[in-house]
Amino acid sequence: MLPGVLSILGLLISPLLTAAEDSPKPPPAPNLIFFLADDLGWGDVGFHGGSIPTPNIDQLAKQGVRLEYFYVQPVCTPTRGAFLTGRYPMRLGLQTGVIRPWAKHGLPLDERTLPQALRDAGYATAICGKWHLGHASPEFLPTRRGFDQQYGHYNGAIDYFTHIRDGSHDWHQNDTANHDQGYATDLITKSAIKSIAEHNPDKPLFLYVPFNAPHTPLQAPAEWVAKFAHIENKNHRIYAAMVACMDDAIGRILATLDEHGFAREDTLVFFCSDNGGLTSIGSNGPLRGQKGRLYEGGIRVPAVISWQGTLEGGQTVNDPLHIVDLYPTFLHLAGAKLEQEKPLDGRDAWPVITKGEPRSRDFILHNVTPWSGALRMGKWKLLHNGNTPANATEGPAKDSWELFDMKADPNEKIDLSLEHPEILAKLRTRLEALRKEAAPANIPPNVAPAGFKSPAVWGEPASH
Secondary structure: OOOOOOOOOOEOOOOOOOOOOOOOOOOOOOEEEEEEEOOOOOOOOHHHOOOOOOHHHHHHHHHOEEEOOEEOOOOHHHHHHHHHHOOOHHHOOOOOOOOOOOOOOOOOOOOOOHHHHHHHOOOEEEEEEEOOOOOOOHHHOHHHOOOOEEEEEOOOOOOOOOOEEOOEEOOEEOOEEOOOOOOHHHHHHHHHHHHHHOOOOOOOEEEEEEOOOOOOOOOOOHHHHHOOOOOOOHHHHHHHHHHHHHHHHHHHHHHHHHHOOOOHHHEEEEEEEOOOOOOOOOOOOOOOOOOOOOOHHHHEEOEEEEOOOOOOOOEEEOOOEEHHHHHHHHHHHOOOOOOOOOOOOOOOOHHHHHHOOOOOOEOEEEEEOOOOEEEEEOOEEEEEOOOOOOOOOOOOOOOOEEEEEOOOOOOOOOOOOOOOHHHHHHHHHHHHHHHHHOOOOOOOOOOOOOOOEOOOEEOEOOEO
């Protein structure tokens, strides 16, 4: 039985691990269904007291285990890179924001991705939704990075109905332009349902469903907006409709598992958001800050893991975990070996989730860029220029350093940097060392460079 409150998990960047290291032996390889919301805040779900109905996500939380200190990156691309590699974005050159439509880089091609590793272990792999890890050349696209099937879009912030980003078409199937008509959330859902319905049961399935909802632009079908006519503010009304529509989509996909013989005892379901919400339209509850910042509101997100018959429902894990931990955890559950040459930052979280066993790790790196960063070591959290936006292309004129006791002050209200200069110096030394280790940051301009001409379809050659 899982304990209700678990001891604090230490954090340590690990060298190459073996998937079975000090972990309980898992049941036979499960199907892995991973739902990723886009910009959903910690306080936007019902099980955190949110005002928007999220009954399907809440049911997952009731049936599964809530990971109450689950960390991601402050914006989209870095979180996706961390999830698919088990490595911090600063090792991938993805530490300074999102991949813009005109960017020439992507997830480094020498990284062994999670779908590649799972496919080597006998899994069928599919992605239905938002990629956002590069499209400048075919080698960056999902079907070249381990996915047997792909459906959805490459960029962020596309139009939900026209599927246009900056004047160019961005909707694809198996990395070829697709012109299906409809609202993006509905199309993603239909594709995920089709992947489940047509799946060969001789293989386990890894289905990655990264919704673009509720990321801007604020758009939702009229029938969903009408359900929230009582909300006076137009933007809040549409945002609520987008969240509710996504929650309904998750319910429909989970119902399809039952309809097509995917026993819940053989299927692990994971749900989280890719970063915190924008406080102008969403809610991060009591957490400080929002999307794009390294305060808790930008990087601590709602997260649930459910596996009926294996994980007892209704439990809570309060140990800090990071999305890089899912790579070795999923491979452990798949019975796969970690065969990549590069060291992982993630650690197998299965003993923490199932037994409450603390792992001996020094720290969590929330991020480090040439001009900002954040690090948690035990109860202490250090922030360097914490208010600098994740997509900034340069640092502020004057540095700021903050130190918080996360055990006593989880909402980061009291800066203790002056009271504990020795702790500040210790964490600062570690952060600076990591900054020196980091791969060169890819920093594309936040507006299209002069002379850039969008292709007719994103992912096809463009002129520069």
